[in-house]
Amino acid sequence: MNILLIGSGGREHALAWKIAASPLLEKFYAAPGNPGIAQEAECVPLNVDDHDAVCRFCIDKKVDFVVVGPEAPLVAGLADALKAGGMAVFGPSAAAARLEGSKGFTKDLCSRYAIPTAGYGRFTDAAQAKAYVRQVGAPIVVKADGLAAGKGVTIAATEDAACAAIDDCFSGMFGGAGAEVVVEEFLEGEEASFFCLCDGKTALPFGTAQDHKRLSEGDTGPNTGGMGAYSPAPVMTDAMIERTMREIIEPTLTGMAEMGTPFTGVLYAGLMITADGPSLIEYNVRFGDPECQVLMPRLKDDLLLLLKGAADGQLAHMSARWRDEAALTVVMAARGYPGTPEKGTRIDGVDDAADPTLGVNIFHAGTALKDGQLVANGGRVLNVTALGHSVAEAGTAAYAAVDRIDWPGGFCRRDIGWRAIEREKAGR
Numbered sequence: 001m002n003i004l005l006i007g008s009g010g011r012e013h014a015l016a017w018k019i020a021a022s023p024l025l026e027k028f029y030a031a032p033g034n035p036g037i038a039q040e041a042e043c044v045p046l047n048v049d050d051h052d053a054v055c056r057f058c059i060d061k062k063v064d065f066v067v068v069g070p071e072a073p074l075v076a077g078l079a080d081a082l083k084a085g086g087m088a089v090f091g092p093s094a095a096a097a098r099l100e101g102s103k104g105f106t107k108d109l110c111s112r113y114a115i116p117t118a119g120y121g122r123f124t125d126a127a128q129a130k131a132y133v134r135q136v137g138a139p140i141v142v143k144a145d146g147l148a149a150g151k152g153v154t155i156a157a158t159e160d161a162a163c164a165a166i167d168d169c170f171s172g173m174f175g176g177a178g179a180e181v182v183v184e185e186f187l188e189g190e191e192a193s194f195f196c197l198c199d200g201k202t203a204l205p206f207g208t209a210q211d212h213k214r215l216s217e218g219d220t221g222p223n224t225g226g227m228g229a230y231s232p233a234p235v236m237t238d239a240m241i242e243r244t245m246r247e248i249i250e251p252t253l254t255g256m257a258e259m260g261t262p263f264t265g266v267l268y269a270g271l272m273i274t275a276d277g278p279s280l281i282e283y284n285v286r287f288g289d290p291e292c293q294v295l296m297p298r299l300k301d302d303l304l305l306l307l308k309g310a311a312d313g314q315l316a317h318m319s320a321r322w323r324d325e326a327a328l329t330v331v332m333a334a335r336g337y338p339g340t341p342e343k344g345t346r347i348d349g350v351d352d353a354a355d356p357t358l359g360v361n362i363f364h365a366g367t368a369l370k371d372g373q374l375v376a377n378g379g380r381v382l383n384v385t386a387l388g389h390s391v392a393e394a395g396t397a398a399y400a401a402v403d404r405i406d407w408p409g410g411f412c413r414r415d416i417g418w419r420a421i422e423r424e425k426a427g428r
Contacts, residue, residue: 001026007070024302035367101285223338268284
């Protein structure tokens with residue numbers, strides 16, 4: 001098959017790395033890609049916001065299958081445009097992508113289909129949102145309704161902090177994403193990420209992970225797009241996965257189908273595992289970033305075959321197998337992130353730090369080549385990923401690779417996987 005991968009981040013590099021191993025692959029294109037993806041695919045300077053241009057490219061290059069990595073093109077309807085042009089595509093329609101594109105839509109779906117989630121209110125007026133905060137009390141969670149690149153969520157310890165977050169949303173800090181605000185009750189528990197491939201009717205469990213959203217050690221500091229992750233998530237036992245499928249995933253697929261917007265693609269459930277069981281925090285309609293970077297090294301099977309099976313409605317006849325090893329990824333970010341990252345700083349030693357034969361891979365996220373030199377070109381820049389017989393062993397290998405990279409303009413957290421490592425030490 002001739003494949004086009006849409007995207008340019010660490011998630012897409014991990015997908016490209018795995019797709020490139022498929023015996024089904026003939027010609028591989030990526031738009032726009034990055035220097036790491038360019039090692040696996042031919043990068044093309046397509047404007048992915050121009051759906052007609054993407055469709056024309058697919059026709060000209062005889063592309064058989066399109067894999068859409070990021071959420072924004074899906075919410076904007078790229079999958080719809082490709083399907084209308086006769087292309088096979090992995091990713092949901094714009095209507096189905098509302099599961100990520102509107103947090104309020106997802107909360108209403110949960111309410112309608114009795115899917116466990118935090119109590120909430122939806123608001124387009126700051127005064128009403130603040131009144132709800134004072135009614136519920138703190139701690140409380142304030143979310144911009146739309147896409148905000150992982151930065152539109154505030155876990156407020158006080159009512160004043162929640163009200164300030166509401167003002168931030170309505171002031172335009174997150175653009176159109178903050179035109180509506182969702183305010184949620186605070187859930188106590190342990191977070192986990194759960195993934196399923198979906199073909200509209202069938203959901204195939206596709207791995208678990210835990211990421212670290214906070215900037216600094218000890219899960220402190222502002223929320224980010226994710227500073228690291230590991231897989232599998234120990235809290236997601238077989239029993240917890242079974243409950244999540246029954247109580248959350250299956251009712252969601254049923255509800256979306258009943259609304260005439262069946263969901264196909266990857267459904268990523270952000271969960272809080274509470275004393276009462278799994279509760280949905282939010283849905284994403286694409287692989288997590290950086291969770292994808294720890295799922296792909298653990299997947300035994302042909303990713304391309306599975307993605308095509310989801311697009312073709314064949315998941316009832318398919319399964320996914322996983323390595324016993326744990327995987328851990330450390331995000332190396334540019335100084336200034338998550339505010340204004342320093343771009344253009346020189347990065348050396350990446351190729352020397354990687355050792356695929358030992359399960360150490362470095363996935364590029366915000367990188368660029370300038371006169372042949374690798375430089376930082378974003379906030380989250382590199383994903384240093386390793387396998388190990390335990391999370392602790394994977395972490396040791398990943399941090400050893402981090403230390404071989406010469407990048408004074410970067411930084412990382414030094415405690416990725418701490419929760420799982422404590423469990424391992426305790427023998428749980």
